[in-house]
Amino acid sequence: MSRRKIALVGAGNIGGTLAHLAGLKELGDIVLFDIVDGVPQGKALDIAQSSPVAGFDAKLTGGSDYSAIKGADVIIVTAGVPRQPGMSRDDLLSVNLGVIAKVGAGIKRYAPSAFVICITNPLDVMVWALQKASGLPTQRIVGMAGMLDSSRFRYFLAEELNVSVEDVSAFVLGGHGDDMVPSVRYSTVAGVPLPDLVAMGWTTQARIDAIVERTRKGGGEIVGLLKTGSAYYAPATAAIAMAESYLKDKRRVMPCAAYLSGQYGVNGLYVGVPVVIGANGVERVMEIKLDAAERAMFEKSVASVRALLEAAKALDPAFA
Numbered sequence: 001m002s003r004r005k006i007a008l009v010g011a012g013n014i015g016g017t018l019a020h021l022a023g024l025k026e027l028g029d030i031v032l033f034d035i036v037d038g039v040p041q042g043k044a045l046d047i048a049q050s051s052p053v054a055g056f057d058a059k060l061t062g063g064s065d066y067s068a069i070k071g072a073d074v075i076i077v078t079a080g081v082p083r084q085p086g087m088s089r090d091d092l093l094s095v096n097l098g099v100i101a102k103v104g105a106g107i108k109r110y111a112p113s114a115f116v117i118c119i120t121n122p123l124d125v126m127v128w129a130l131q132k133a134s135g136l137p138t139q140r141i142v143g144m145a146g147m148l149d150s151s152r153f154r155y156f157l158a159e160e161l162n163v164s165v166e167d168v169s170a171f172v173l174g175g176h177g178d179d180m181v182p183s184v185r186y187s188t189v190a191g192v193p194l195p196d197l198v199a200m201g202w203t204t205q206a207r208i209d210a211i212v213e214r215t216r217k218g219g220g221e222i223v224g225l226l227k228t229g230s231a232y233y234a235p236a237t238a239a240i241a242m243a244e245s246y247l248k249d250k251r252r253v254m255p256c257a258a259y260l261s262g263q264y265g266v267n268g269l270y271v272g273v274p275v276v277i278g279a280n281g282v283e284r285v286m287e288i289k290l291d292a293a294e295r296a297m298f299e300k301s302v303a304s305v306r307a308l309l310e311a312a313k314a315l316d317p318a319f320a
């Protein structure tokens with residue numbers, strides 16, 4: 001059986017880390033693509049030179065022509081620019097929409113059978129635009145945000161409760177960061193819900209609230225420390241877990257920005273919800289019954305995705 005092919009569109013901080021992780025996990029052969037010629041080739045060669053010592057077999061290549069992604073099984077998109085000082089939200093939206101339109105056309109032409117994971121921000125709108133531009137079925141394009149938020153949440157909870165990160169499971173919905181909707185009652189330690197742990201005296205509601213707040217601002221905390229960039233190890237790790245679930249048909253239940261067609265009362269938008277990821281992409285959306293507070297937060301999150309989508313349509317008539 002030949003190896004699967006993983007194409008990484010964008011060979012920046014996240015793209016390079018994705019390539020390294022995909023190699024270490026032997027997910028398949030890896031292609032890095034970027035508009036800056038030399039960078040994808042250089043990162044591919046550097047990682048390939050680590051493979052004898054790390055002990056993995058994978059072909060790593062880099063390119064700046066879309067033909068490089070031909071026939072890819074999985075594509076992870078990080079291409080775009082970050083928000084720079086002085087740049088308005090609409091400026092960022094406009095630039096990254098242009099990038100995504102090109103990436104979508106490249107996928108349509110060279111890898112229409114791929115499973116695609118979008119990471120480029122603003123996530124919920126970029127994944128929507130990528131689906132439009134590529135024409136791929138909606139269940140084969142998802143956005144990565146919830147896996148990162150839930151991983152941050154799990155890490156902070158494990159620290160607080162002094163237990164293994166492996167035994168903490170967190171349930172989040174909604175958009176990325178500030179719009180995240182944590183479901184505290186569905187977040188557990190070894191199956192025991194957080195409210196029970198509060199009742200058992202393991203922690204307090206105030207400390208849980210503070211952890212939720214820190215999780216929401218998790219991206220900003222890293223930017224504040226790095227100063228010249230944003231997080232990349234945790235985002236890349238989260239996206240690789242999604243790719244692995246698809247490639248190995250693991251059917252893991254993961255919070256992803258997924259296309260909703262009526263679930264949670266939402267139609268025609270990409271919103272963060274728990275989904276089953278298997279060999280067909282999004283196999284199923286898990287629709288839980290929200291309580292009043294969760295419903296209010298979720299609707300606020302959906303409203304902000306919708307507002308950004310309208311701004312995107314106004315900026316680029318191709319997406320209207």
Ligand code: APR
Pocket residue numbers: 009010011012013014015033034035036078079080081082099102119120121229230231232235
């Ligand atoms: N086609 C391909 N690559 C592009 C294009 C394009 N049209 N435009 C920009 N790029 C490349 C840049 O050359 C750069 O190498 O995208 C890469 C982005 O990498 P970084 O700037 O290092 O950003 P990174 O930290 O990897 O984050 C990427 O993910 O979390 C989001 O907000 C973040 O949108 C950003 C994305």
